[in-house]
Amino acid sequence: MRYQLAPLFCRPWTLNGISPRLIESHYENNYGNALNRLNALTEELELLDRATTPAHVLGRLKREESAALNSTLLHELYFASLGGDGRAVPEAMAAALVRDFGSVDRWRQEFIALASGLANDTGWAVLTYVPRDGRLINQSATDHSQSIAGGIPILALDMYEHAYHLDFGANATAYIATFMRNIDWNAVQGRYEDAVKVAPPRRLEQKEFGDVPAISVEEVASMLKAGTPVQIIDARPRHYTTKAQDIMEGAVWRDPERVDDWIGELSKTEPVITYCVYGFHIGCQTAITLRKAGFDARYMAGGHYAWKAIKGPVKLLQ
Ligand SMILES: [Fe+2]
Numbered sequence: 001m002r003y004q005l006a007p008l009f010c011r012p013w014t015l016n017g018i019s020p021r022l023i024e025s026h027y028e029n030n031y032g033n034a035l036n037r038l039n040a041l042t043e044e045l046e047l048l049d050r051a052t053t054p055a056h057v058l059g060r061l062k063r064e065e066s067a068a069l070n071s072t073l074l075h076e077l078y079f080a081s082l083g084g085d086g087r088a089v090p091e092a093m094a095a096a097l098v099r100d101f102g103s104v105d106r107w108r109q110e111f112i113a114l115a116s117g118l119a120n121d122t123g124w125a126v127l128t129y130v131p132r133d134g135r136l137i138n139q140s141a142t143d144h145s146q147s148i149a150g151g152i153p154i155l156a157l158d159m160y161e162h163a164y165h166l167d168f169g170a171n172a173t174a175y176i177a178t179f180m181r182n183i184d185w186n187a188v189q190g191r192y193e194d195a196v197k198v199a200p201p202r203r204l205e206q207k208e209f210g211d212v213p214a215i216s217v218e219e220v221a222s223m224l225k226a227g228t229p230v231q232i233i234d235a236r237p238r239h240y241t242t243k244a245q246d247i248m249e250g251a252v253w254r255d256p257e258r259v260d261d262w263i264g265e266l267s268k269t270e271p272v273i274t275y276c277v278y279g280f281h282i283g284c285q286t287a288i289t290l291r292k293a294g295f296d297a298r299y300m301a302g303g304h305y306a307w308k309a310i311k312g313p314v315k316l317l318q
Contacts, residue, residue: 003038003069006076010083010184017178018082022166027079030162034071034144041065070144074124076154078163080191084184093189105311111157112176118142118159118173127155127188129195136192152198154191155183197289204301209284212291213298215273217306224250231266233274235286236304240277241317248275248304249313256282259289266290272297279303 008027012020026174034190089097094104101107107127115125123142128151130137136154141147152168157179164175223230232251236244241253243245254262272295276282283299290297300307307312 001042003035003042004071005032005035009076009080009187013026015082016085016115017167019167022164023079024160025166025224026075026163030081030160031075034068034075035181038065038068038072041068054064067144067206070147070244071269074126074141074144074153074156075158076304077153078124078158079125080184080187081155082179082182082184084182084186086181086183086185090189093192096136096192107136107271108180111193112180114138114140115176115179116173122160125157125159126153128153129192130263131195131198131200134196134200150201152191153193155188186189205282206284209288209299211286212287215298216300216301217310217312220273220300220307221310221312229270231270231272233272233286234304235274235282236276237282244304244317246308246314247317248307249315251275253317256286258285263290263293266295268295270296273300274298275300275303275307277303278305 001154006183008023010023012018012023015146023041024301041061045061045065048061050058059109089104097104097107101110111119111127118125118140121142123140125148126139126141128139128148129135130148130151132150137151139146139148139151147153159172164172168175168178220230220232221284232248234241234247234251234253236253238255238257272287272290274283274286274290274297276284276286276299279300279302283303287297287299302309
């Protein structure tokens with residue numbers, strides 16, 4: 001494929017304190033070069049004989065392709081970030097910044113500090129929306145890389161020297177302040193509104209256990225930390241526990257095949273949490289059995305390994 005050039009988004013003559021000459025040079029030379037490099041690399045990769053190309057050659061070309069593609073995309077976003085007065089953050093965008101940073105000022109301080117830190121380096125300060133968590137995050141991307149997987153950048157500040165040297169010399173601080181004064185917030189908000197429509201990655205859905213209430217390992221950890229009375233049952237199958245070495249702290253192992261033998265030990269006044277190895281079947285089934293018997297039972301999503309993955313305390317399984 002051939003990547004297409006995007007026309008310059010902002011109107012250089014309307015910018016406040018950034019000269020058209022700088023924007024023209026930046027667009028023509030740096031953005032243009034990134035796009036041309038990207039197309040050259042794409043062509044080289046297309047023509048490559050996969051059977052005879054050494055792995056390290058392919059690896060290098062793919063790294064260069066990523067850098068050229070990110071440079072192209074971030075430059076397009078950079079030019080699309082400019083053209084406003086930088087001051088009036090529209091309502092929906094302001095609310096999102098308050099939600100994720102505490103206040104618009106706190107976002108601004110962090111973004112400026114992040115950009116300032118790149119002044120003697122090379123990279124981008126980027127405001128990115130992450131659909132997985134439904135939140136915004138400031139990030140730096142040095143060498144046109146380190147973009148957040150699945151993240152959607154909505155505002156980008158180019159901190160490569162070529163982006164400011166012509167007008168500002170080495171004065172990166174003045175350049176950053178000028179950029180902030182020229183942010184087109186309406187355009188940023190438009191991109192934010194598009195980004196929030198992107199569905200988060202699909203979560204594990206257990207249709208067969210859809211009606212059984214689950215609890216996350218983080219919630220269980222908070223309950224234990226707060227001293228909330230709770231009965232935790234490790235319901236990993238017997239054959240599994242013979243080779244397992246550890247058990248969640250605060251849990252007791254009970255054989256899921258013999259619920260009738262131990263159900264009488266449980267109290268109905270305290271909630272019960274059950275779990276198995278990965279949280280797929282046995283923990284859910286045990287929770288169903290207990291719920292039918294009138295217990296306030298839930299299964300711990302992700303099971304034993306999810307607990308260990310959040311570094312929840314474990315003890316030796318006796
Ligand atoms: Fe640039």
